[in-house]
Amino acid sequence: MPRSVVLDERGVALHCGAVSEDGDMAVGQSDAVYFYTPEERSVCFGFEGDKKYLGFFKQYLLVAHVDPRGRHQVNVYDLQNKFIAFNWTLTNTAKIGAGGGGRFGDDAAEEIRHVVSEFGAVFVLSSLGYVYRLMEIDTTSKLDILFRKHLYSIAISLAFSSNYDLTSIMDIFRAYGDHLYQKGDFDGSLRQYARTIGTAARESCYTKLKDVKKLDSFLLIDDEQTTDDAPTTVDTRKQPKQQLTFDVETALTVLRDYYPTHALALAKKHHEHSWYLKIQLDRIHSETLSDADHARVQDALTYIEGLSFAEANLNLRKYGRTLVTHVPGPTTELLKALCTGRFHDSNGEKADPANFLHLFVSHRAQLREFLEYIVHVETVANPQIGNTLLEMVLSDVGRGGPNAAVDDLDEEHDEGGRAPGGGTASTSAAKNEAAVLALLDNPRVKYDEDHALILMQMHGTGKRYLYQKLHMYHMLVQHHMEEGDNVAVLEQVKQHGESNPNLWLLALKYFSEKKGNDPTYTHLQTLLSWMDSSSKSLQIPPLQVVAILSQARDLPLSVVRQYVVNQLKQDQIHIDKENDEIKKFKQDTAKMRAQLTTLSSKAMVFQATKCDLCSHDLDLPVVHFMCGHSFHQNCISETDRECMTCGPEHRHFVALKTSLETKASNHELFFNQLESATDGFNTIAEYFGKGIFKADDPMMAQLGLGDEHASEARFSNEY
Structure with a gap:
């Protein structure tokens, strides 16, 4: 029999002893927790307090005890890393010995009844009937807590053990x-x-x-x-x-x-x-x-x-x-x-x-x-x-320094190189202008045209080229006027005046005021002759031309006389032509009125002997139409109620009339056309001629056409 050795004579309370994973016995006393091996007493930890429970959970030591103030506590110790992992004091109380209302009696502190570790957690049962579950947090969270408390030594030990x-x-x-x-x-x-x-x-x-x-x-x-x-x-x-x-x-x-x-x-x-x-x-x-x-x-x-x-x-x-x-x-x-x-x-x-x-x-x-x-x-x-x-x-050209002109940027502009030293000011300026134009016209150079135009206007070089390239003919003509180049003004107006009628008016005002430079008004007479020959395509009213010329007080009548006479002749020719058309329309109208009267008051004799569809001799039964065409009954459909020869044309006129009536109700379209038209009178005349206006149309009042014009409007609508 091996000899037994007494390691400690003190006993241990219920639930205050436990065996670790290493086989060591842990005993909880009021002054400390003692560890024993099978051979001898081992280490001890000075955890004071009356022990109520002692056990192990993973690598932790669980100790439930009563502190000197009589409160029950649960401490979780990490023995390997030498720190307290968790500390918790029960603070709940309950009334004991109270009356019916529960308002009087003694306060009873919450006590620990039992501690159990199971399902990866620790459960604490208290005297008030509560069950508390304690869960272990992950290592990262533990380290974060230690870092916040600057406990780096413990954090290092925990990291190694984990x-x-x-x-x-x-x-x-x-x-x-x-x-x-x-x-x-x-x-x-x-x-x-x-x-x-x-x-x-x-x-x-x-x-x-x-x-x-x-x-x-x-x-x-x-x-x-x-x-x-x-x-x-x-x-x-x-x-x-x-x-x-x-x-x-x-x-x-x-x-x-x-x-x-x-x-x-x-x-x-x-x-x-x-x-x-x-x-x-x-x-x-x-x-x-x-x-x-x-x-x-x-x-x-x-x-x-x-x-x-x-x-x-x-x-x-x-x-x-x-x-x-x-x-x-x-x-x-x-x-x-x-x-x-x-x-x-x-x-x-x-x-x-x-x-x-x-x-x-x-x-x-x-x-x-x-x-x-x-x-x-x-x-x-x-x-x-x-x-x-x-x-x-442009900046170098403006400074006029040694770099006042660019080198050749394109073979076709070789002549636009640097201005040689010692040349005249005009020669240098011309070569500088050629240098800028060579750069603007270089196909390898891409530039923002609006930005370039601003630069040109700031430095006064190359503007004509950009005006031409950007189709800014108004600015180009104005530029020639500022330079006094009358021939260039006439050329630009003649070349681009058809697409820009305002150029004629601009040049007209310019030449009418240039008495000092052109005493005989040669350029003005040339301009007026061009306007006279192109009056049909220009659509510039002669009254507007006369109004502009009348502002020049020194302008003699002889300069304008031929233009006015020619315009009056053209207007008279136009009036005669319109009168002829009016007479013709009146004759046609009278003829159609006579036909209507005949159809409505007299019998019509049909003398056709052949069918207008099959060209065979007419045999009864025959269908005659008021327009004078006749057909075999079996040549036309029973549902047709109109002449097969005149029907398509008649349907065309009916559709046209319907379209015009629809158009008559679209007032917004009419006013848009009136606003965008070069001659508003022609637009209104066209609407009248097509019978679009009616006597009771509210648009008549907007146009200033009252009852005195009702008969003319009604006539236009009927015919």
């Missing part, structure tokens, strides 16, 4: 180091950061420690673990068996200030092109560069030339302004190649020149050289290119 992945645990070490760093405990933060060495989390530690001069110490610790040179711990480390993992951008952020050479090597190795150029060019601030700075700028340009088309396009837009400032010639040539498909890796792709215009701020000469080359080689669809170049050319 088998968290190494990356997440390193993040906790880093967060712990950040907390100590903010508190000013740099040595403590250094110890926590040191635990992240060898992982991707360490790069973010560089940024923190370099500001407090602890970076060297950190690199030394890193060096002890990796046996590499400290300044090149990131970019020059060579491990034949294992490649070090780190965040390249974070490393570049740290190294660019203290170790720019190593940062450049790292960026080049990992193809971080933007970082390479940023390190080289961000330190360039002054206009005057040292030899070292100039070498960096030149190296950056060479580096871009070796990139792919997409990368070169992207980085030139970002860093091109610095390059244009310090190496304008080579940079402009590189941009030309990029925008015309001559870049080594373009594969036919071409960059949009408009994306690089902002690079040439304060570099006007290079911008003009760039744009002129583009429009000379390529057909650019972006109007921003043409607008910018046109504005530059």
